[in-house]
Amino acid sequence: xxxxxxxxxxxxxxxxxxxxxxxxxxxxxxxxxxxxxxxxxxxxxxxxxxxxxxxxxxxxxxxxxxxxxxxxxxxxxxxxxxxxxxxxxxxxxxxxxxxxxxxxxxxxxxxxxxxxxxxxxxxxxxxxxxxxxxxxxxxxxxxxxxxxxxxxxxxxxxxxxxxxxxxxxxxxxxxxxxxxxxxxx
Amino acid sequence: xxxxxxxxxxxxxxxxxxxxxxxxxxxxxxxxxxxxxxxxxxxxxxxxxxxxxxxxxxxxxxxxxxxxxxxxxxxxxxxxxxxxxxxxxxxxxxxxxxxxxxxxxxxxxxxxxxxxxxxxxxxxxxxxxxxxxxxxxxxxxxxxxxxxxxxxxxxxxxxxxxxxxxxxxxxxxxxxxxxxxxxxxxxxxxxxxxxxx
Numbered sequence: 018x019x020x021x022x023x024x025x026x027x028x029x030x031x032x033x034x035x036x037x038x039x040x041x042x043x044x045x046x047x048x049x050x051x052x053x054x055x056x057x058x059x060x061x062x063x064x065x066x067x068x069x070x071x072x073x074x075x076x077x078x079x080x081x082x083x084x085x086x087x088x089x090x091x092x093x094x095x096x097x098x099x100x101x102x103x104x105x106x107x108x109x110x111x112x113x114x115x116x117x118x119x120x121x122x123x124x125x126x127x128x129x130x131x132x133x134x135x136x137x138x139x140x141x142x143x144x145x146x147x148x149x150x151x152x153x154x155x156x157x158x159x160x161x162x163x164x165x166x167x168x169x170x171x172x173x174x175x176x177x178x179x180x181x182x183x184x185x186x187x188x189x190x191x192x193x194x195x196x197x198x199x200x201x202x
Numbered sequence: 203x204x205x206x207x208x209x210x211x212x213x214x215x216x217x218x219x220x221x222x223x224x225x226x227x228x229x230x231x232x233x234x235x236x237x238x239x240x241x242x243x244x245x246x247x248x249x250x251x252x253x254x255x256x257x258x259x260x261x262x263x264x265x266x267x268x269x270x271x272x273x274x275x276x277x278x279x280x281x282x283x284x285x286x287x288x289x290x291x292x293x294x295x296x297x298x299x300x301x302x303x304x305x306x307x308x309x310x311x312x313x314x315x316x317x318x319x320x321x322x323x324x325x326x327x328x329x330x331x332x333x334x335x336x337x338x339x340x341x342x343x344x345x346x347x348x349x350x351x352x353x354x355x356x357x358x359x360x361x362x363x364x365x366x367x368x369x370x371x372x373x374x375x376x377x378x379x380x381x382x383x384x385x386x387x388x389x390x391x392x393x394x395x396x397x398x399x
Contacts, residue, residue: 040389041381048379053250054243057220058233073385093243097236118229122220122250123257145259163221164253165260170223189214196213196252 036080043088044073051096058100060120064107068099123164148198156191159184216245220253 051072055065072095076083083091104117149157162168162176170188174181218224219232235242 037386037389040385044381044385045379050244050247053247053254057216057246057250058236060222070384074388077385077388090240093240094238097243101233115226118224118226119222121222121253123253141255142259145255146261149256149259160256164256189217192214192217192252193210195256196248199252199255 039085040077043076043092047089047092048073051092054093055096055100056125057122058097059103060117060122060125062125064103068096068103071099072096121167124167144199145195148195151198152191152194156187156194159187160191160195163188212242212245213248216242216249217252219246220249 048069052065052069055068056062059065059068072092075095076088076092079091149160152160158177159173162173163170168176170184171181174184177184215232219229224232232242236246
């Protein structure tokens with residue numbers, strides 16, 4: 018990592034503080050985001066953990082050539098390639114790949130909760146529940162069916178007797194609203 | 203800077219991706235885009251983060267709610283399985299025995315504290331706080347509830363979870379993750395000592 022003063026919007030730590038500290042700071046700052054990105058792509062916690070480790074080991078290997086101001090993009094790019102490599106390694110056929118894509122990420126999250134989700138504070142849970150309660154009933158119903166009962170949108174549409182487009186619209190509006198409410202808090 | 207519409211579109215695309223609600227073709231196209239589009243990558247991160255928070259907030263009785271709703275459905279009311287009938291009969295007998303025992307042993311006592319059924323953190327009925335008459339009613343109700351089809355393992359779990367405070371000594375998830383030992387070890391053994399590692 019070159020010791021140049023950072024001036025980007027990410028406000029990366031000044032390398033002058035020491036490379037070890039820079040590495041630690043980069044990890045603290047970006048590891049969660051990179052891990053979530055990997056989870057989104059891989060749908061498997063163990064694979065995501067391993068890929069995250071590979072990403073940071075590659076950062077060490079490429080330490081001389083990575084600029085602090087582009088470190089975030091660099092980490093995500095390497096994470097992407099790691100994820101695609103895992104895809105290629107474990108899914109040789111299209112059917113297996115399609116099955117993987119069809120798997121919602123929260124099934125992975127509920128299978129083996131990491132310390133983050135296992136120890137999530139009561140206030141965070143409360144905040145999300147409050148946000149859910151603020152949704153119009155029709156939207157909340159779709160969210161609960163999709164996330165907590167693991168029904169597909171098609172199954173929800175069939176059960177509610179409404180077009181698939183209506184269910185998708187409700188979910189989309191609910192996701193937007195939830196995002197806003199949680200960001201506000 | 204993206205417009206709100208474009209951002210909303212991207213967020214929805216990412217949510218559908220992590221929800222597994224995409225065709226293989228759509229997923230492939232998005233993954234191609236993820237190769238060099240940092241905004242799309244961050245949209246995936248945000249979608250996973252949102253999914254995680256929603257999953258964490260899953261009500262403990264989510265499935266139980268469905269079973270109760272189903273039992274309340276008029277179409278299902280008249281259908282009681284043989285096992286259900288046996289369980290119900292056993293429940294009635296148990297409730298009767300409990301009620302008789304409580305009435306016998308506790309009738310002379312005069313301490314009346316509360317008419318509402320209360321639960322200890324273990325989920326057990328706290329009969330000692332009710333008066334004799336209410337105790338009999340509560341015990342009957344408790345026996346009926348346990349014998350009914352609505353009584354499931356979810357109910358047991360819900361009762362214990364509802365009264366169990368979430369530990370407050372756990373690390374705050376909003377705090378940044380600490381650097382893992384493997385990374386420090388790798389840094390210590392790497393060839394970038396010229397930079398102080």
